Amino acid sequence: MAGIYFHVPFCRKKCTYCDFHFSTTFSGYRTALLDLMWLEFNQRLNEINEPIETIYFGGGSPGLLTPNELEMLLKEPFRTAGNQLKELTIEANPEDITQANLIAWRSLGINRISLGIQSLNEDILLWMNRNHSVEQSLSALSLIEAHGFSLSIDLIYGIPNQQLNDILSVIQLVDQYQIEHLSAYALTREPNTALDQWITQGKIPDIEDQLQTEHYYQIQLELNSRGFEQYEISNYCKNNKIAIHNSNYWLGKPYIGIGPGAHSFDGVCTRRWNVSNNQRYLKQQQWFEIEYLSDKNIWNECWLTGLRTIYGVSFNKIKLLGGLTEEEEKTLNEFIKEGLLKKVNNHYILKDTGWLYADRLASELFRI
Ligand code: SF4
CATH class of the missing domain: 3.20.20.70 (Aldolase class I)
Structure with missing residues (x-):
């Protein structure tokens, strides 16, 4: 959808x-x-x-x-x-x-x-x-x-x-x-x-x-x-x-954004930005940019958006993106031990106590 x-x-x-x-x-x-x-x-x-x-x-x-x-x-x-x-x-x-x-x-x-x-x-x-x-x-x-x-x-x-x-x-x-x-x-x-x-x-x-x-x-x-x-x-x-x-x-579904400053995503790996400038939009010259997400970008976004929500990050998605390294698994287990994260129905989901740290936790799982 x-x-x-x-x-x-x-x-x-x-x-x-x-x-x-x-x-x-x-x-x-x-x-x-x-x-x-x-x-x-x-x-x-x-x-x-x-x-x-x-x-x-x-x-x-x-x-x-x-x-x-x-x-x-x-x-x-x-x-x-x-x-x-x-x-x-x-x-x-x-x-x-x-x-x-x-x-x-x-x-x-x-x-x-x-x-x-x-x-x-x-x-x-x-x-x-x-x-x-x-x-x-x-x-x-x-x-x-x-x-x-x-x-x-x-x-x-x-x-x-x-x-x-x-x-x-x-x-x-x-x-x-x-x-x-x-x-x-x-x-x-x-x-x-x-x-x-x-x-x-x-x-x-x-x-x-x-x-x-x-x-x-x-x-x-x-x-x-x-x-x-x-x-x-x-x-x-x-x-x-x-x-x-x-x-x-947050679930990574596709959307198209219309108008100056609007963003779009194809649901897979392509993002588009319209220029945040009304005059340039009106001229329709160099008025948007397209970015193709690398595997690392897709991985990072999956944690950044997933951990912000009750949907969390599914084991399935992690598998599709190539699976966790040993180091990443260790990091996730530490979050669980600290009481910030839980595993529910094959998903990593933040606990109430962890919401406020979502961005920091996601960044610890980033691939650079
Ligand atoms: S300037 Fe005020 S009304 Fe306009 S977008 Fe920003 S918050 Fe909304």
């Missing part, structure tokens, strides 16, 4: 921590760029060799597209997917949620909304330069609920000086609204962001590992007690409402 990702590279404002690809000045070329995304999809139809299971609008801010723009982009993917399509997600911010948009999105077949709540503290929202208030978030949740979408919310933790109560207030939303999926992301210092500059200039304290670890475990505890299962380092769901599109990335 394959997925389609549309990267909509426009935002109303620049959040202080964000390093995704987007532009805030796009009115002059908005239509031309969306037309090219339509063209890109149609030109790459031959890359889809499996039924399309998911479509995902990410960004940037796809919530600012008009229903007509979304319809134009969706028409061909819909025709190609037919009745195999299970999940059609749009990332949205609270300010995008209006009665009119929700009615239009429903009629376009969108069945899942990933809502960027991030915080319910006005000061933190201001500090993050978000474009919405707490009130807008709450009213967005009520509206979405009334329209019956499957709903996921995002939360950011580990912000310098952030109180645990700020985080708990977001988590408590799952008690009040029909929210069956939550993504909790640690604030990260990315180069060329306002956050990075402020820390470099000493205007704010640096991000503290200890605070992030405390918040991480508290979130895990709170969500577990509410019947949520952690199925990836940053993702929790209940009633088995996993994000199918994102899970397919």
